[in-house]
Each structure stands twice: as structure tokens, then as C-alpha cells.
Amino acid sequence: MKKKTIITVLTVSVVLLFAIGAIAGKGPGMAGAGGIQQGGGACLLSLFDGTPVTITGAVVSFGIPGSGLLIDTGDSIETVYGIGPYWYWEAKGIERPEIGEVVTVNAFKVEFSDAVRNIATSITVEGQTLTLRDSETGAPLWRGGRRNFTQ
Secondary structure (H helix, E strand, C coil): CHHHHHHHHHHHHHHHHHHHHHHHCCCCCCCCCCCCCCCCCHHHHHHHHCEEEEEEEEEEEECCCCCCEEEECCCCEEEEECCCCHHHHHHHCCCCCCCCCEEEEEEEEEECCCCEEEEEEEEEECCEEEECECCCCCCECCCCHHHHCCC
């Protein structure tokens, strides 16, 4: 009887551990790991398959997280994704652009299943350039979060 109880408790424990892991998903900051803003998944797999582009113009607006930075080039409004979290900018000593400021963004125009998006690799604001992605892997340089970030 004691052996049967131990086996039952162990089985229930293992099932609960797997269920908790499934419910927890990827954890904070990793939701939608294939998304643009976090720079994971599909973006990393296809970034360098995209077409390199340079976008210069005035910042029109910042979308909600994940929806990009809108830039008026004079000919069109371009949306740029993946400009990184505010703390990454602060750590590098560069002010994030404000509405109306002229910026130059180096990016890759990448075709995803649902749209074509401009994924930023660097951005220049007032003569200061912030590198956003690793030149070999395309991974965002802020990956790992603020705690793990080294300048």
C-alpha cells in the first residue's frame, strides 16, 4: 500500500510539473518569441534573407510595444520594428528619438507570412549611432534582459 501511494504521488508530481511548464510558456519578455520587437524566432531565421534598406526621415510616432516606429521619409510613412527597449538606449548613453526628430535607420526588409517588415539593425539620432543587432546572427544586442546586459 505504501509503495502504491509513493508511485501515485510521484506520478501526480510529474504531471503537475509538466502542466505548470506548459501554462507558464516562455516567461516574461519572451511572449511571442517569433515577434519582431523581441527579435526571436522568425526574425532571426530570416533577417539576412531580407533586402538591406536605409530609411531616413522624421519620426511621426511610436506605436504600442511591438507595432514599431513610424518615420515620414517625405515619400511615404515607413514602419520600423525592433528598435530595442528604453534601458538599452539609456545604457548606451543615447537618447531615444522624439517625434519630429530626423533619424536614419539601417534595416532589412523581411518578408514574413503575414507582412513585409523593416527590422532595424542600427539607428542614428543626432549623429549618434546605436547598433541594435549582432552583425553575424541578427540577434538583438539587448537579448537576455536588463539583468544580463553588459555594455
